[in-house]
Amino acid sequence: MNLHQQIDSLTKFLQSDPTNPHIMADLVDLYLQAGPLENARELLEIGMAAYPDNPRFKFQLANVCLSDADFETAQKLLEELLESGFDNIGVQYNIALASAMQNNMEKAHKHLQQIRQNPEDRFAEGEILYLRSLHHLGQIDEALELGSSLTEAYKNNGELLGVLSLLHLDNQAFSLARHYAEQAQQLQVNNLESLSTLGTLYLDEMETALAKSYFDKALAIQPQDGRAWLGLGLSELLDQNPDQSTRHLEQAVQLMPDHLDSWHALAWAKISKGDIDGAETAVNTIIQKEPANANAHGTLAIIKIMKGDKTAAHVLVDEALRLDPTCFAALAAQTILRAPDSQAQDVRNNLDLLLSKPLFNDGVTVRDTLRKFITKYTPAGKTTKH
Template identity: 30%
Template sequence: MMSTLVIEASHNFILLNISDYLQGKLMQTQSSAFVESPMQLQRVEMYLASDPGNRDLLAAAVDLNLESGSPEKARTYVDAALSLYPDDPFFHHRHSNVLIAEGKLDDAEKILKVLHRSGPNPGIIYNLAYISFLKKKYAESADLLLPLLGTPGLSPMGLMTLLRALHHIGDLKKAIGIVEANIDVDTASAELLSAASLLYLDDGQLERAKEMGVVAKAKGPDSLESLVVDGNVSLGLGDAAAAESQFNAALKINPADGRSRVGLGVISMIRHDLPAATVQLEQAAASMPSHVGTLLALGWCKIFSGDIDAAELIYEKAVSLDRNFGESHGGLAVVAAKKGNRELAEEYIRRAQRLDRAGLSARYAQMILSGVVNDPVKFREQAGKLLSARTGPLGGTLGELIQKFARS
C-alpha cells in the first residue's frame, strides 16, 4: 500500500532528466514539481524507513533528492538500491544521473554507453548528449540529439540542449530553422524561448530577438539568455547603465557567461576604462575561445590600449577560425597601418573589403593610412558618414569607440 503513494511508473521510467536538476539549481527556476518535491520526499523517506527494499520508493528517493538539489542524499539511496538490485538497468541509469550531478562525467558516460548497447532509449541518448554538452563537445551533443528531432523522445529540455549545442558550434541557420519548425511560442517555456531569443540576437535579427524575449519574460523569471538579450538591446539603444545591470544579473546566474563579459567589456571601453575592459574581454575569450566576435572586441581593446602586438595575435587567431569574416582581416589592416606598414595594410584592406565592402575596421585602417585620424574635424566627419552607412549589432557602439580612441 505504501508504494502506491509514489507515481506508479516511477521505477520503469526515469522521472528526472539530470539537466532538469542542474538547470533548476544553476538558473534558480521554480517549477510546481520543484516546490512539491520536499513534501513528496519527506513522505517517501518516511515509508522507506519501514520498507527499505522497496524498488519504487528507492527510485523516487533518488529522483526527488536530485530534484531538490541534494545529490549527496541521492548518492546514499542509489548506492543502497544497487546493493540490493545490482542488475537493475533503471538504477544504473539513476546512478549515472547522480554521477553527473557530482561532476563525475566520465564515470556517468561509461554507464550510459553500456546501457545504450542494450537498445536505443531516448532518455539514455539525451543524457549522453548532455554529458557531451557539459564537456563542451557541442558537435557531438548535437549529432546525438538531431535524430530525435520531431519525435516524442526529444523533451523540451532536450530541444533546448540541441539549440544551445548548435549555437555553440555556430550553426545559427540550422538552429533557427529548428526553432521555427518546432517551437510554438504560445506553449513553449520561458527558458526555451529565451534560448531561441539569443539565437536570433546572434544572427543579427534584433527585432525578432526582442519579440521572443518579451514573450519569454512574460512567462517566467529572467533567465540567463533573456538577460543577455536585454543587455545587448539596451547597449544597442545607448543605455549603458541598464545594459550593465542586465549583464551583471546574468553573471549571477552563470559567472562564466562569455557574452555578458563581452557586453561589460564594451561598456568599460565606452567609459575609457581600458584595464577593466581588458580583464572582462580576456575572461570572455577564455570561456568562448572560438567565438570570433569576442576576439574582435578584445582586439579593439588591445589596439586602444596601444598593445598592437597583442592585437595582431588576436586577429590572426580570428582569421584562423574563420577566413571569410571581413572584420578579422580589417583588424589586421589596422594593426599593419598602426605599425606603418602601408603595403601590408593595403593588402589586408583589399581582402577585408572583398568579404565585406562596408566593414568598419578596413575603413578605419584607411583613415589611419590617409592621416585623417590625426585631424579631429575630418575624422569626425568621415566617421559620422561611416556610421550612418553601417550600424552593427550594438547600434554603432564600435564606431563611437573608434571616435573616442582615434588618437590612441
C-alpha cells in the same frame, strides 16, 4: 502522500529488506526529486557495490552527477550504458544535455536527432535543447521554423521564449527578440537567454548602464556564460574603460575560443588600452582560425599603422578590401594612409582621433561603425566572415 512522506515510507521498507534493489532505486528517485543529493549518492554506492551491473543504478548515478554539474562523469556513465545495450530516451537526452553543458553541441545534436526520429518521443526539454543545438550550429532557418512550431505546442514555456529571443537577436530581428525576451522575463525572471538578449539590445541602443545590469544578472546565474562576458566587455569598451573591457573579453575568449567576434572585440579593447602587441596577437588568432576574415586583416592594418609599418598596412588593406569592399577596419586604415604624414602621425599617437575619423561622406566614423559591429553577435561557437 508528499515526497517526504514517501521517503519515510520507503526507508522503513528498506530497513526490513536492506538489499532490495527495487526499493533502493525507488528511494534514490525520490531523493533526486526532493534531496538531499548526498543521500541519493550514498544509497547508490551501497546499491552499486551489491549490484555493479544494475543499469538503473548507473543511470541514477549519472543523474546525480548532472545535478552536481559533473558533466564529464555523467556522460561517461551514460555512454557505458549505451555500449551495454541499455538505450532509451532518458539516456539519449541526458547524454545530449551533458554534451551541451560541455559546449559540444555537435554531439548533443546527434543524440537529440535519435530521439526525434519518433515524433511520439518528443518532449519539451528535448525540443528546446534541439532548438539550441540548431542555433549554435548555425542552422538558423531550420531553427526559426522549429521555433515557430514550438511556440504553438509550448506557449507559456519561459525557457523556450528565452531561447527564441536569442535566436531572433542573432537573426537581427530585434523587435521579435525584445518581444520574446520580455515574455520570458515575465515567466522566468532569471531566464539566462532573455537577460543576454535584453542586455545586447540595450547595448545596441548605447544604454550601457542598463546593458551591464542585465549581463551582471546573467553572470550571477551562470558565471561560465561566455556571451554575457562578451556583452559586459563590449559595454565597458563603449564606455571607454579598456582595462575592465579587456578583463571581461579575455574571459569571453577563454569560454568561447572559436567565437571570432569575441577575439575581434578583445583586439579593439587592447588597442584602446594601448596594448598594441596584445591586439596583434588577438587579430592573428582570428586569421589563424579564419584566413579570409576581412575585418581581421583590416584591423591588423590599423595595428601596423600604429606601429609605423605603412608598407605592411597597405598590403593588409588591399587584402581586406578584396575580401570585403565594405570592410570598416580596412576603410579606416585606408583613410589614415591617404592622409598627410602629419595627420597620420597624429592618428597613430591618438586613439580618439582614430576612432573619430570619418569613413564616408555622410560623416560615419570608425567609432560609429565599430559600435554596430561589436553589438552584432553571432551564435557562440560559430564564426562570421566580415
